[in-house]
Amino acid sequence: MSLESDRSAVVLAGGHSTRFGDADKAVADLAGTPMLRRVVDRLDSIVDEVVVNCREDQVPAIEDALAGGPAATFAVDPVPDRGPMAGIMTGLRAATGEYAAVVACDMPFVDPALIAHCFERAAGREAAVPRVDDQWFQTTQAVYRTDPMIAACERALKRGDRRIVEPLSDLDYAVVDEDEVREYASLETFENVNTREEFAAAAERLATDS
Numbered sequence: 001m002s003l004e005s006d007r008s009a010v011v012l013a014g015g016h017s018t019r020f021g022d023a024d025k026a027v028a029d030l031a032g033t034p035m036l037r038r039v040v041d042r043l044d045s046i047v048d049e050v051v052v053n054c055r056e057d058q059v060p061a062i063e064d065a066l067a068g069g070p071a072a073t074f075a076v077d078p079v080p081d082r083g084p085m086a087g088i089m090t091g092l093r094a095a096t097g098e099y100a101a102v103v104a105c106d107m108p109f110v111d112p113a114l115i116a117h118c119f120e121r122a123a124g125r126e127a128a129v130p131r132v133d134d135q136w137f138q139t140t141q142a143v144y145r146t147d148p149m150i151a152a153c154e155r156a157l158k159r160g161d162r163r164i165v166e167p168l169s170d171l172d173y174a175v176v177d178e179d180e181v182r183e184y185a186s187l188e189t190f191e192n193v194n195t196r197e198e199f200a201a202a203a204e205r206l207a208t209d210s
């Protein structure tokens, strides 16, 4: 892995998985592979480095989940529990790429073809963000230009606004609309797994697919 990367990936894992129950869904075994590991494996082929954003106490278990797999570095939240947008900021600060894909650890069906396309669409701009149904911005499966996005997150947090869409108001971003998404991926790419039931259903599909 080079020190200077063109394309980074930031995998967000700093949440508490409260809907999942007692365990951390990031490292939960999903059809034989920890969920976060599935996401990292999918992204590794299209980026130069992977950064995992999480809390300090999560690091050992995530290291175990990634053992023997692609190299990844950690970006630990200096202040935990400030929400996913603060996690994006922390992850991007550790990323060396000019552009970085941001993907939540609970999106095990993320399609690298869509992410690769988002890198293309973000070129010369400050982000490329998929939007489905003409309304739902997929901010946790998008590509950002690292420096402007960090600055936009900082400004939003300074305003006291933790909403994950808030930094977009400060960025020149391309919208990857639903039709365009479908040229590269099925909408399952955005499926996120929150509950035990959703986890079991995802595991069943992944087991059938493999």
Ligand SMILES: Nc1nc2c(ncn2[C@@H]2O[C@H](COP(=O)(O)OP(=O)(O)OP(=O)(O)O)[C@@H](O)[C@H]2O)c(=O)[nH]1
Binding pocket: 012, 013, 014, 015, 016, 017, 018, 019, 020, 053, 054, 055, 077, 080, 081, 082, 083, 084, 086, 087, 088, 103, 104, 105, 106, 140, 192, 194
């Ligand atoms: N760094 C950081 N990441 C977060 C935080 N809250 C959520 N995330 C991440 O953002 C993504 C989307 O969050 P959720 O789907 O709500 O996950 P979660 O917060 O762990 O789960 P719930 O507690 O059930 O809402 C996941 O990848 C989380 O790990 C946070 O406070 N800090």
